[in-house]
Amino acid sequence: MTSQAALYTILSAHQVLERLAPFDGKWVGSAALDVHLPDSDIDICCSAKGDLDGFAAALKDAFGKQPNFKLERKPYRGQPSCFASFDLSGQSVEVWGRDHPIEEHEFYRFFIVEERLLRFGGDDLRTAVRELKEDGLSTEEAFAEALELDGDPEAALLALYDVDAMTLLQLL
Template structure:
């Protein structure tokens, strides 16, 4: 399925008419009101589910932007506990690799889905996970079902998503930085680059 994934609204439209797991993810987001509750923080659903390379144990990922991570946790803990299965949430602070700022994650369960909310003092459109998904989605549209099959094959063999794409493209170095750097290319430039390097 084609279409832009640049906004949360577009991702949700995509999920709403996607495969069974994507439609289930859409219902979970809608029924829980998670994205609406986090709308003030530019909430954006990302990860492998929207681009249909998820595995059975994949989680739902949501990116958010907040100037102050501690304040975000203080303001959102109660709301998130209120919608989480059994009221359980797990918060983790860390320093991101790949030259990005500190972050906090909140893990919870909504229905049968594990969910991870990732928050940085970086606008969502500049966060690595957002940039990675834009590149990956563009590449999958170029490659079609053959590309989906190859990425799923690698992931089923234990590869993480960005290393799997970097392997297919024959990229060397840190796959997370390499994939982020590809986001600077215009779509046509990306496709021309990918056509010359694809390995499946």
């Protein structure tokens, strides 16, 4: 498995976050949380700031010559979205863009909640999430299962976005 540090080195070497800075690009997902599996990709979410066409053009300019580059414009959860995937130094990368600010992006919110949970839950929670992911669960499903959250895993995690530390600690 590629280490989190090695993945960050790939992002840095290719100046990915610098190239996505005009779109508030944030590294999110399982690799950023260090709960990734060997086949996990690097996930980045961005704000297209009301200009999905401009965002798509910027992605193509910045990464269009990378191996396996693919650009799609399609709704996701009913919202207009732009998605690019490509390889950097043999590692899969996915970049999502939406019109709304990054702080409203559900992938960013999942990341913030999961990062806070890992800060409190430490290696025990990290290990539990990885094991559940190895069984085929998504990152959000794995966190919800590890914490015994009821209902839809994504909705349950999003509901924790604004809760205080004591509420999170009670889940562990």
